Amino acid sequence: MKDTNRTVNEKILEQLNWRYAVKKFDATKKISVADWDTLEHSLILAPSSYGLQPYKFIVVTDENLKKELTPAAYGQTQIADCSHLVVVAYKKVLTDADVEHFVARIVEVRNTPRESMKDYENTMKATAKKNINEGTIETWNSRQAYLALGFLLETAALLGIDACPMEGFNPAEFNRILGLDEYSAVALCAIGYRDAKNDWMANLPKVRFLKEELIDRR
Numbered sequence: 423m424k425d426t427n428r429t430v431n432e433k434i435l436e437q438l439n440w441r442y443a444v445k446k447f448d449a450t451k452k453i454s455v456a457d458w459d460t461l462e463h464s465l466i467l468a469p470s471s472y473g474l475q476p477y478k479f480i481v482v483t484d485e486n487l488k489k490e491l492t493p494a495a496y497g498q499t500q501i502a503d504c505s506h507l508v509v510v511a512y513k514k515v516l517t518d519a520d521v522e523h524f525v526a527r528i529v530e531v532r533n534t535p536r537e538s539m540k541d542y543e544n545t546m547k548a549t550a551k552k553n554i555n556e557g558t559i560e561t562w563n564s565r566q567a568y569l570a571l572g573f574l575l576e577t578a579a580l581l582g583i584d585a586c587p588m589e590g591f592n593p594a595e596f597n598r599i600l601g602l603d604e605y606s607a608v609a610l611c612a613i614g615y616r617d618a619k620n621d622w623m624a625n626l627p628k629v630r631f632l633k634e635e636l637i638d639r640r
């Protein structure tokens with residue numbers, strides 16, 4: 423079947439079946455500038471609660487830095503061999519100043535009168551304080567960061583670019599090496615191109631529960 427005859431639905435599912443969490447990247451293959459720009463935009467365009475974006479993404483392409491980080495990810499070779507390593511970091515707190523920074527951005531982008539933002543601003547500040555008082559601020563903020571990781575993974579798959587999401591690393595070590603303080607690393611995403619010949623995972627069928635088990639229709 424010609425590509426042009428395929429429906430978008432088929433193409434999306436084909437790409438989501440094609441993707442897998444790559445164990446072995448081809449270290450010689452690098453992502454093009456145009457593709458990387460799209461991938462970065464998928465991070466920027468991810469939704470977050472209130473739109474607060476309590477996260478940061480550190481993009482590591484420096485070969486020496488990737489090598490330095492590898493032991494802190496228990497030697498997983500994806501770190502050194504990928505083209506781009508994204509360190510997903512969430513903000514450890516959310517202050518009034520952070521909310522004000524976001525409100526200022528809304529005013530700038532939408533030309534909204536500052537005074538009209540007061541109620542929304544107070545709601546956001548109150549929600550942030552509630553999460554701080556209840557000890558859930560780090561959970562709340564890191565959840566937002568995971569959504570962006572999901573956007574990145576899906577966009578990579580649609581572009582035919584490989585990725586491996588990773589939690590198998592020592593966040594304290596990553597924070598130390600990358601000089602993170604206000605933010606903390608919570609997940610990684612190694613991105614590049616699979617070395618299919620040397621990746622034992624490359625041709626294994628996907629393991630998922632049946633649709634009936636995961637989707638509850640009412």
Ligand SMILES: Cc1cc2nc3c(=O)[nH]c(=O)nc-3n(C[C@H](O)[C@H](O)[C@H](O)COP(=O)(O)O)c2cc1C
Pocket residue numbers: 441442443444445498586587588589590591609628629
């Ligand atoms: C949050 C998260 C953390 C993960 N951590 C690792 C990891 O440290 N190393 C690794 O090789 N794969 C890691 N994986 C990949 C999963 O094992 C993989 O996504 C899962 O087995 C499903 O397989 P598939 O993604 O290949 O379809 C992680 C996946 C997620 C979503």
